[in-house]
Amino acid sequence: MPVGLGPLPVLHPVPGFRLGIASAGIKRAGRKDVVVMEAAPGSVIAGVFTTNAFCAAPVTLCKQHLAHHPRYLLVNTGNANAGTGKPGMQAAVRTCEALAELVQVGPEQVLPFSTGVIGELLPADKIIAVLPQALANLAESNWAEAAEGIMTTDTLPKGCSRQISLGGQTVTITGISKGAGMIRPNMATMLGYIATDAKIAPPLLQRLVKEAADLSFNRITIDGDTSTNDSCMLIATGQADMVEIIDYASADYRALSDAVKGVMLELAQAIVRDGEGATKFVTIQVNGGGNQDECLDVAYAVAHSPLIKTALFASDPNWGRILAAVGYAGVPELNVEKIDVYLDEVCITRQGGRAADYTEEQGARVMGQEEITIRIELGRGQHSETLWTTDLSHEYVRINAEYRT
């Protein structure tokens, strides 16, 4: 049961960006498993990708094609085309070539994305066979269908949309995402596609997607595993009637940046809310660090501790486990006597020890909630980091142990 994740909100069309869906029967017959996205001529596309050394063939291709003014994105579910060697790369290339020929662009103008089972060869022919079907229903209004079309083991489609005013013009930012663990059993991947009709210079768009991913998709964790296929793409069609944003310090950049970051954060958090077996949505905030890295080290130590995650599942305010995780996070010369820890507004640890006025009842009340913030004050400096995670439930073990059986 997703935590605080409802039906899709209204997803505003983005002028110049169309989406088409098809069923290729890659893993199951009748399922929508192919999505084609088309960006109008003149669009700019930027992206960030998994850092996993075993990145999948489509990720390698995407990185190469990004420099060649891509116009099309081709997504399939049911097969990750990862760990498939040269035949996998050839299959990915073939799908790009087939789509390119149908729409009369160069093959390097197609960005391929695959998600699903690792280690099985991509059934390129099945995908190629349904490309005309996907192209035939390309429409700017197809965001919701596309959100479903990129799902694998997600229990709900994920989307977010905002409109802002830039120079008196309405500019739209709409995005979809998928993923229900950082990596599913054999099902790899977190994917995100966000489009806007804003006009923005390519270097700024690349900077924006990197900054926004670092505050969203790169700040969520379910089980600490990093997929071979993770990709997040930001497309700007430039169809809005506005002056191109070329200055990082401009008000327009700031406004667009805030909106894009807001959309991407909501898309990323939706993945956590739909996390495997999740019963809790947990915000981990680390303040007072001497630098960003030590804030992140502490936050990840807490987020990845199976003991804390099982305590969250059990609604058990087990503050000793949080202290222990902070203690082994590897922060150099950590002075534990400066550390305060809060569950929401309840101070459970003050100056490294149990807070004198803390009662188990206060802690149990917060831990009983579906949404919980663990706040750690390090007392070392001015830096902060926040990330989002889930608990570790019986259901997580069941999903991941029984997936292939």
Next chain:
Amino acid sequence: MPVGLGPLPVLHPVPGFRLGIASAGIKRAGRKDVVVMEAAPGSVIAGVFTTNAFCAAPVTLCKQHLAHHPRYLLVNTGNANAGTGKPGMQAAVRTCEALAELVQVGPEQVLPFSTGVIGELLPADKIIAVLPQALANLAESNWAEAAEGIMTTDTLPKGCSRQISLGGQTVTITGISKGAGMIRPNMATMLGYIATDAKIAPPLLQRLVKEAADLSFNRITIDGDTSTNDSCMLIATGQADMVEIIDYASADYRALSDAVKGVMLELAQAIVRDGEGATKFVTIQVNGGGNQDECLDVAYAVAHSPLIKTALFASDPNWGRILAAVGYAGVPELNVEKIDVYLDEVCITRQGGRAADYTEEQGARVMGQEEITIRIELGRGQHSETLWTTDLSHEYVRINAEYRT
């Protein structure tokens, strides 16, 4: 159910080292929860401790006392005396003073150890009250009782004993350990006590315990959490009729070192075998690394991946998860095309892709075993590292989620 862990073997007495047991009723009435160990005058004691910044009061005291020719070790279960601030430190000091007065040594000659619930004040008076009882039954033959006396949530006591011949004399190495996760819910700690009657110079003994711990207690992981109380002590009474070992390059040092390392490895592995909810005992061996660190990074990435651990629980030869973990371990410029992965003797991945001759049946056969070796060949150099871990089962979640309820 522990994996491959039987009743205690014969634990040979170590001349010059006596153990006494008492029941203080710290957490439960009638349970043996206090152990006193006495090393004869002239003994040398060396140790390694948790690196957790939130180390418990007794750990801090132990480190201070080690320089003062300690003669007594005082262990209590039921309370970790961690996260207890100044009152906790005062309580630990009081127990040392009380034992010191009874046996007429300085308080700094007592090493205190606590394991149990975090964050509750140590009931020093209860411990002090039973010290005469523990002293009254001090005996060299009490190893098995002491192994039970230091248990908390362990399902079985853990001990190991070896005898070797040095210069025609029999030398004994006997040890006990406790721990069933790297850290239990509120129950902290891995503890190890190994004694020998060998004569060895203090600097060599310290070097030996560090080396041996790095190959044993520092190479096991159940959930990646590092306790606030972990301690491993090596005691040499010097009562064997032999020439003192003063040379690191000597045959005697090598023989003693091999035996101590063997005992400590068996004690450490026993903790994994008794790991929380463990159904599998898993050896992770990484060969062909460019240095030790990258071998360890890969081994820990595999050992800590919840996806791999649940696949082990499910006996599912899910090689894609292993590849993904190797890929995100952070090895710089990893060439995935050089990587081979084996389950026992079955090659599942060759040159970064699924081995051509691999069948699911072969993988399933190995994964169905209780003891499994995952071997990863990096093809980058000559370094190797090995560590030991367990699977992640429903029972792990149950134990850790329901511990305090």
